[in-house]
Amino acid sequence: MAASNVISGLQGFNSAIATLKDDMQKKVAFSAALIGANVIKREAKAIALAKGLEQTGALLNNIAVKREANPPPGVAQFNLGVRHGRELGSKAKVVYSVRADGSIKKTYVDDPFYWWYLEFGTKPHAEAGGRGRKLAFEADGKPVFAMKVTNPGIQPMPFIGPAFEHKSDDALAAMANRVAQFIQKGAA
Incomplete structure (x- = not known):
């Protein structure tokens, strides 16, 4: 049946x-x-x-x-x-590194933490470097340093x-x- x-x-x-x-x-x-x-x-x-x-x-x-x-x-x-x-x-690959302040940072290799952003997207938002630090990133193959940038978000x-x-x-x-x-x- x-x-x-x-x-x-x-x-x-x-x-x-x-x-x-x-x-x-x-x-x-x-x-x-x-x-x-x-x-x-x-x-x-x-x-x-x-x-x-x-x-x-x-x-x-x-x-x-x-x-x-x-x-x-x-x-x-x-x-x-x-x-x-x-x-x-x-089974996760983990990398440990020492920060400038001496604390240890644990990073998971190939961690798909970003899946939530892909599934739901993000709104445009401002990003700033913490404690007076500049943000560093690459745009058009050149390094860029800025105190504050506007992230256009993700569809x-x-x-x-x-x-x-x-x-x-x-x-x-x-x-x-x-x-x-x-x-x-x-x-x-």
Whole structure:
């Protein structure tokens, strides 16, 4: 029997899970949620690649699905986003350097911290050097030093939001198929 015949719509999905034993409901719910989240994750990577957001590969390699540690009761929740900073884990390449004041600076190599700016964009804003220092950057291949500059901002180039919009139906279908598989195993 095809899964689409067994489960249709969100209400059918919830009632199908309710037919399982209590100990299996949580396992099935998390398994189904993970499969649905991975459908959207693959689409997010494809959209990011199509928009040319692959420079070092750090952004694409760190689009991830993470299980929510403390979801509300009765909810199987996964979060889709981009790992960055401390979340990169033990496999992250870290470089330590000493600042002028003697303190140690920890920098993650290939850290896609900027993903939020790409997804949502930024407004034009002023930037100034701290404590009377000048800003230093390169423009047209020449070094520029200024006390204050106006940053024009970044236009949004979303990849996670559109992935959800494009693949939410496919994700729900994958989730329904997963639940139907468990139900069929239990009936056999």
